Amino acid sequence: MKRIVIVGGGAGGIGVATRLGRRLGRKKKAEVILVDMAENHVWKPLLHELATGTLDTGIDAMSFRGHARANGYRFQQGRLTGIDREQRRIELAPIMDGDQELLPARTIAYDYLVVAIGSVAKDFGIPGVQEHCHFLDTTQQALDIKDTLRKRFLRYAREERLSEQVKVIIIGAGATGAEMAAEMMHAADQLKGYGFNMDPAMLSITLIDAAERILPQVPREAIANSVARQLENMGIQVRMGQRVVRAEADGIVLAGGEKLPSDLTLWAAGIQAPEFLADIGGLETNADHQLVVKPNAQTTRDERIFAIGDCCACPQADGSIAPPRGQVARQMGHMVVNNLIDLLNDREPRREYVYRDLGSLVNLSRFHTVGNLFSFLGGGVMVEGRLARFTYHSLYRRHLLEVYGLLRGTLMMTVRSLSHFLRPALKLH
Ligand SMILES: Cc1cc2nc3c(=O)[nH]c(=O)nc-3n(C[C@H](O)[C@H](O)[C@H](O)COP(=O)(O)OP(=O)(O)OC[C@H]3O[C@@H](n4cnc5c(N)ncnc54)[C@H](O)[C@@H]3O)c2cc1C
Incomplete structure (x- = not known):
């Protein structure tokens, strides 16, 4: 065999x-x-x-x-x-x-x-990135980010340093960086429900990229502009055209010498x-x-x-x-x-992969979803709101159906939906 x-x-x-x-x-x-x-x-x-x-x-x-x-x-x-x-x-x-x-x-x-x-993340050989930045390539790395944030929030609440902010820098304003920034804002908002004495204003998030506009991989500028507006409305600072030349334990240094302090630096600037x-x-x-x-x-x-x-x-x-x-x-x-x-079966493996861009959607946590569908139809159709959110989540639903089969996949989706009602909005530990 x-x-x-x-x-x-x-x-x-x-x-x-x-x-x-x-x-x-x-x-x-x-x-x-x-x-x-x-x-x-x-x-x-x-x-x-x-x-x-x-x-x-x-x-x-x-x-x-x-x-x-x-x-x-x-x-x-x-x-x-x-x-x-x-x-x-x-x-x-x-x-x-x-x-x-x-x-x-x-x-x-x-x-x-x-x-x-x-x-895995691509660090472009920039000094300090491997040592001082967090990455989002594996489950363990995601859990490390959660642990670092939880400890930082805990210390912040106990010390009652209400005049100081918890500072997060995300390098890379592609879909991953933008979605992560919005998800963090949402999580900070939810923390109030856990007795943490804080409001989202205590969290400072800066999204940085060397490119001139966010979401460089999304061809339609209108989508990038919509996402940039939403991020700014949430209080996230978006700094484009800024090249990071060094990462340090307590912040990053930009070309030109400006140093930005940070409690947590996430590197999402490219992959290889x-x-x-x-x-x-x-x-x-x-x-x-x-x-x-x-x-x-x-x-x-x-x-x-x-x-x-x-x-x-x-x-x-x-x-x-x-x-x-x-x-x-x-x-x-x-x-x-x-x-x-x-x-x-002793036949030639003839099928060839042709990429048809079904679209790109960016989901800014509970705040906004926007994107482009059927991009292979010359420009595609721009969608926002509920339809965009439904389509964004349908990629995961299709994945669940594929790996679990129709019955168990549908049950899994039901369990996920129920768990949103039954369990706390955040898993802190
Ligand atoms: C935060 C985030 C959001 C994203 N959102 C979207 C989106 O909305 N839409 C979209 O189309 N794409 C999205 N992507 C990109 C998408 O996740 C990847 O393109 C996709 O997962 C790639 O699939 P893959 O099977 O090649 O690799 P992966 O899904 O990364 O799987 C690789 C597997 O290989 C295992 N592995 C790695 N190294 C080894 C080794 N040496 N030995 C044994 N096992 C190993 C890993 O444990 C893992 O299970 C997103 C990515 C991130 C990080």
Whole structure:
């Protein structure tokens, strides 16, 4: 029986494991193994809600082990460190608990491999960023942000330093930075309900970017202007055209020498694939360490290895590459499943990925949602308010239906809705 190994169970990889498990694993037509360095799957576009406590991992995190058992694939926890293409096996780092080795370094053999390990923040080599900034790439990093904010708020309330503000700087005014800023404002407002003696004015949030306008990846200026207005109405300072040259423990320094103090600095200024991919198994990578793939997602130097989502560079007819987005990872995943089934049946994996921009929506917490739908129809349609909010959340609903199936997915959505009524608005611990 052939073995398909998928590394990375995020927005793209979990769909591949689920579909292959149901279609091949359950029927013993192939062995399907998912490897992830985390134990649980959390939908990455919700990480900013996890960081502010508006999302509860108790409800929204899904155990890979339980999901694997129910869907016909096996799960192995481990961090990919190498690929031995000659022997056709992947290498995993040992799993440590502090100084204690829980599981030794291991290898797993494959017949076909799908790499779907996502992206990490890109620091552009700016000094101090790795040491002093927070990032929003993993569940643990989101929880670290929540912990830092909670401690800062707690100290603030106890010390009754009402004349001083808690200062947050977010670098990167793309969708992630803008959504995170709004979510923090919302969380600060909710804290009153927990007995914290504070109002949103005690929180100072500054959003900084070297670009001249916010949301540089959103082509319609009207959307960017609408988001900028909303952020300013919330009291968030937006400083565009400002280049950060250094991050320090207590703030950042801008080109020109101005220093901005900060209690928490979040780096959301760009992404790249994990750096180790550039040295892994001699596969072709680009300047952002993404694995270069053919339009059918096969890596250019090894037809047994596929890559999908943020960690790959998939060429498009106009010379661009498919952008690093949840919808791309998901759609590429669907395509790879069909290509793999073709390969197992001795057919050519012919399907090619064509990116159709269904739109970009920016959700400013409970305050405002705005964006563009059906962008592939030349310019698209600008939407705001309830329709935009409904569509924004439908990406996650579709994801739940895909990974849990129709019945359990619908139940999960119901549980989430009920939990908004039943539990406190913030999860503080
Ligand atoms: C705050 C935020 C909001 C976003 N909002 C949107 C949005 O509204 N719409 C949209 O389209 N996109 C959005 N995105 C982007 C979207 O989340 C990503 O494009 C998408 O998650 C990429 O999917 P992926 O499968 O490539 O990687 P991921 O979803 O990041 O999954 C990668 C998986 O690989 C695992 N992994 C990583 N390294 C290793 C390793 N070495 N070994 C083993 N496992 C590993 C990780 O644990 C993870 O499970 C947002 C991103 C963020 C951070």
